[in-house]
Amino acid sequence: MSTTNAPDRLTGRxxxxxxxxxxxxxxxxIDISMMGVALPSIRAELGLTTSELQWVVSAYVLGYGGFVLLGGRAADxxxxxxxxxxxxxxxxxxxxxxxxxTEGWMLIVARFITGVAAGFMTPAGLSIITTSYPEGRQRTKALLVYAGIAAAGFSxxxxxxxxxxxxxxxxVFFAPVVLAAVLLPAALVLLPREDSTSAEDAPRTARRFDVPGALILTAAMLLLVATVVRAPDVPKxxxxxxxxxxxxxxxxxxQVERRSPAPLIRLGILRNAPLVRANLGAILLVGSFVGFQFIAVxxxxxxxxxxxLETGLALMxxxxxxxxxxxxxxxxxxxxxxxxxILGGFAVAVAAYALFLPLGADRTYLAMLPTFLLLGLxxxxxxxxxxxxxxNGVAEEEQGLASGVLTTSFQFGSALGLAAVAAVLAAFDELTHTGLRTALLVPLVAAVLGLLAGAPELARRTARV
Known part of the structure; x- marks a missing residue:
């Protein structure tokens, strides 16, 4: 798609x-974050425990994160x-x-498959941006608008x-159906058509899909999250x-990726240090935010x-x-x-979570407001x-892969942060202010780790894009 002759501007199309x-x-x-406010009502109608409740969110993000790499490969x-x-x-x-x-298990299964769909859809969308807009100011502008809208939907x-x-x-489930029904015909009309011969002309091994890799990765993430969630309730x-x-x-x-002729992840891409740091930051940033949202609600x-309604307006x-x-x-x-x-963002997040720590029965909204404002920033x-x-710096033919790796990190971070918070809360016999304050240490520590991990290298990176 031709965007514009001017390097810094985008055309109307x-x-x-x-x-x-x-x-x-x-x-x-919006699909993920709407669920956060709805969880208490879902629990009340379907009779779910706190540990079961977190799976309404975790099933989605694990389906998403488990198949997003395959989705990136399929997009390419x-x-x-x-x-x-x-x-x-x-x-x-x-x-x-x-x-x-009408049952908890039905909702969780539907959420998992919806997450799998997002795992294929999202890297395709992101890689359309990174291949349609030239690297530099034009792509940076498009990505920042894209990320801003994503963050807006999330909040x-x-x-x-x-x-x-x-x-x-x-x-909360029907509203996304309405929005998707509007987007679908617009996508059919506007999204650029690709050269269908490129994949057909590629070597046969390059057209294979690493389905075993996707299944093993998803199973690993499910097991790790289940380990964290169940830790307070089962023997060590x-x-x-x-x-x-x-x-x-x-x-x-x-091992599967090393031996596969068409691996889900070309392990060599993980030698890209900025990509690895960005993915670690993604896990910590989103994991802390989702965990905090669960606590706040x-x-x-x-x-x-x-x-x-009051909760939604408070978090607005x-x-x-x-x-x-x-x-x-x-x-x-x-x-x-x-x-x-990025470093500044983690520093602000640390301050936000720390300010929320003294939560109590008489905490006013004005006392909570600085945390919400700082988290938005x-x-x-x-x-x-x-x-x-x-x-940045990833070859065009692997943009779908890089997008998939990043999205996997965002989703696994969401599931892990939520599981850690749910595990801390489950260790208490009932929901109390003490339990919530203890659980709040999870997002706070995650933000501190993000700050510490990024400080030595990121502070030295002065290159501008």
């Missing part, structure tokens, strides 16, 4: 294509437009089925989720066994007895990242470089630049 892709990533972000070989449109349709269908669930979904849940929690020996099983599966995954709804200020990501963040990236902006600073860091 380029903006239209970007709008469709941003709509899909907004859908993905079968066509980005084809994968985007096809799996957006699957997303639409199973999101609707989730809203019709504003809590507000929308509160509004919809106040009507009926099932609308069983925890060690399942942990060892998860690590063995990861080892098996590496339980605190406001189940201990403070706020309504779903997190949506400040929708304004800051496309305005402030590009200027900061151009002025200070990607690495330092932290997400705006870190999310987009992490996307840039993970895709």
């Amino acid at each position: 380029a903006w239209a294509v970007l709008l469709v892709l941003c709509g899909a990533i907004f859908l993905e972000g 070989l079968l066509g980005r437009r084809r994968m985007f449109v096809g799996w957006l349709t699957v997303f639409l269908v199973f999101s609707g089925l989730g809203g019709l669930a 504003l979904g809590m507000v929308v989720g509160g509004l919809l849940t106040s009507i009926d929690w099932r609308w 020996g069983q925890t060690l066994i399942t942990l060892a099983g998860g690590l063995l599966l990861l080892t098996a995954f590496v 339980l605190y406001l709804q189940e201990l403070r007895h706020w309504s779903e 200020v997190l949506g400040i990242d929708a304004v800051l990501a496309p305005t402030l963040t590009p200027w900061l990236v151009n002025r200070f470089g990607v690495g330092r902006v 932290a997400f705006a600073l870190a999310y987009g630049p992490l996307t840039i860091a993970a895709t």
Whole structure:
């Protein structure tokens, strides 16, 4: 797709294509975060425990994270437009089925398949951007707008989720169906068609798919998350066994990738140090945020007895990242470089979580507001630049792979952060302020680790994009 003759500007059609892709990533972000506000209502109607409740979110992100690498590979070989449109349709269908669930297991299965659909759809969308807009200011602008919309969906979904849940929690599932139904015809009209002969002309081994690798990776992540969630409720020996099983599966995954003629991950790509650092940052950033969201919703709804609508409105200020990501963040990236902006985002996140620690029964909203504002700023600073860091310098034919690796990190981080928080809460007999304060240490420590991991190298990176 031709974007523009001017290196810094996008044409009207380029903006239209970007709008469709941003709509899909907004859908993905809002789908996850709307669920957070709806969880107490889902628990009340379907009779789920705290440990079972977290699987409503974890099933989605693990299906997403487990198949996103295969999705990136499929986008590179079968066509980005084809994968985007096809799996957006699957997303639409199973999101609707989730809203019709009458048992917890039915909802969890629907969420897993919806996550698998997102795992194929999202890397296709991101790789359309990275292959359609030339590297430099034009691609940076497109990626920052894309990431800003994703972050906005992630945060504003809590507000929308509160509004919809106040009507009926099932609308949290039906609303994405409506948005997907609008995006689908627009995608068919606007997304660029690709040369269908490129994959056919490739060597036969290059057209293979590493399905065993995807299954082993998904099983490993499921087992590791289950290990964390169940740790407070089972003997230590069983925890060690399942942990060892998860690590063995990861080892098996590496061996499969080494021997596969068409690996899910070309292990050599992991020698790209900026890509590895970006993915570690993605795990810590999103894991801490999702864990905090779970804590905040339980605190406001189940201990403070706020309504779903009040909770959504209280968390609305997190949506400040929708304004800051496309305005402030590009200027900061151009002025200070990607690495330092990411570092600043983690520093702000540490301050935000620390300020929320003294939560109590009489905590006013004004006392909570600084945390919400700072988290919106932290997400705006870190999310987009992490996307840039993970895709810059990667060959065009592996952009789908790089996008898939990054998305896997985001989703595994979400599941791991949520599982760790749920495990801490499960260690207490009932939901208390003490338990929530203890669980809050999980996102705080994750943000500190992100700060410490990035400080030595990222502070030295002064290159501008």
